[in-house]
Amino acid sequence: MNLELAIAVGAILVLVILAFLFSGTEAAITASSKARLHNLENNGDSKARRVTRLNAERDRLLGALLIGNNLVRILAAALATSILTALFGPIGILYATVTVTVIFVIFSEILPRSWALVHPEQTALSLSGFARLAHVIFGPLSLAANAIVRFVLGLFGTRFSRETPMLSAHDELRGAVEVLQQEGSMVKQDLDRVGGLLDLNELEVCDIMVHRTAMRSVNADNPPAMVVDEILKSPYTRTPIWRGSAENIIGVVHTKDLLRALHADNRPEHIDITKIAKTPWFVPDTTSLQMQLNAFLRRKAHMAIVVDEYGEVQGLVTLEDIIEEIVGDIADEHDVEVQGVRQEADGSIVVEGSVPIRDLNRALDWNLPDEEATTIAGLVIHESQTIPEEKQAFTFFDKRFIVMKREKNRITRLRIRPIGVDEAVKLR
Incomplete structure (x- = not known):
């Protein structure tokens, strides 16, 4: 009995280690930078080449890791339940549940994922052989599981294309840049420049x-x-x-x-x-x-x-x-670095009607919509659904727009004043 118990405990320990590897590999593959791996591959790193090839079939790989992870956890739970029920009777099921949950949460979830996220590329390279083995063993099961998932989603009218990623490369890069800016690693001007580069394909x-x-x-x-x-x-x-x-x-x-x-x-x-x-x-x-x-x-x-x-x-x-x-525009010595925009002492902004909305947003860190209009005058006309008269005022997007000058049917100058929350509620 002691020998059988030792073998079962040893088996559980091996399963915990396998779960550690499955979780760590999944976290490392998901968090690793494709650009860094590509650079390593160009420098002749065979492990980076292996990880890149596995990344080309990421759905299959992640499915294989998930299946393998769940299998070893289920098997470990079954062995622990068998041992503890033999030692303590029916109450052993409760002991097994608590023990297995604590062990796997700490040693097969938090610890491996934290370890992998600290140095994702190095971890992915170290575990590339294990990832390849999991891909070969559980890959067919992953393909079958993915096919079942797509079929079930199709029954509810959801079409999930395997060729189309959830996030485009532009979206991933934009998100990474915004995170860097939030962390203080990138100043707003650099964020604007990268954002402008990424927007080139969206603008006409x-x-x-x-x-x-x-x-x-x-x-x-x-x-x-x-x-x-x-x-x-x-x-x-x-x-x-x-x-x-x-x-x-x-x-x-x-x-x-x-x-x-x-x-x-x-x-x-x-x-x-x-x-x-x-x-x-x-x-x-x-x-x-x-x-x-x-x-x-x-x-x-x-x-x-x-x-x-x-x-x-x-x-x-x-x-x-x-x-x-x-x-961005070449800056001059004015407070607002956009031609046709002037900052007033009372906090308002005097804007020429022809100033592009995007330039105003970039200079003042505003979020005025530019889908329906290109210039600030066009935005006022679109939102008011009319061609305003001089001195006519409108409030939208938490800002007060006052028409200062109009020539024929063109708004040539506006005064814009951001309004506070209390004032916005009162105006509405």
């Missing part, structure tokens, strides 16, 4: 373009000397030129090309601006910023004319506009 050129009403362009039909003078006085290095109508863009003139022409013949009245201008590049207003950035780099271009689905000119977008969407 129409969200950041210079609207046609704000475009600085030149009429090619004007006298040559006047055209040259207008281009040289422009603060921009590239100027669109048009003929007949401001929407009929026939070319884009680079200041360097104009200066070369003037150097060859220092008589502005002899300059034919259409011969200097380059062919304009037209892009749809629905093009994502990611695609447009790649197109700029591929064509080695800096400016494109934005058109809608009917071919009508909507504005222009530059490479600098996209870069500023990532790094």
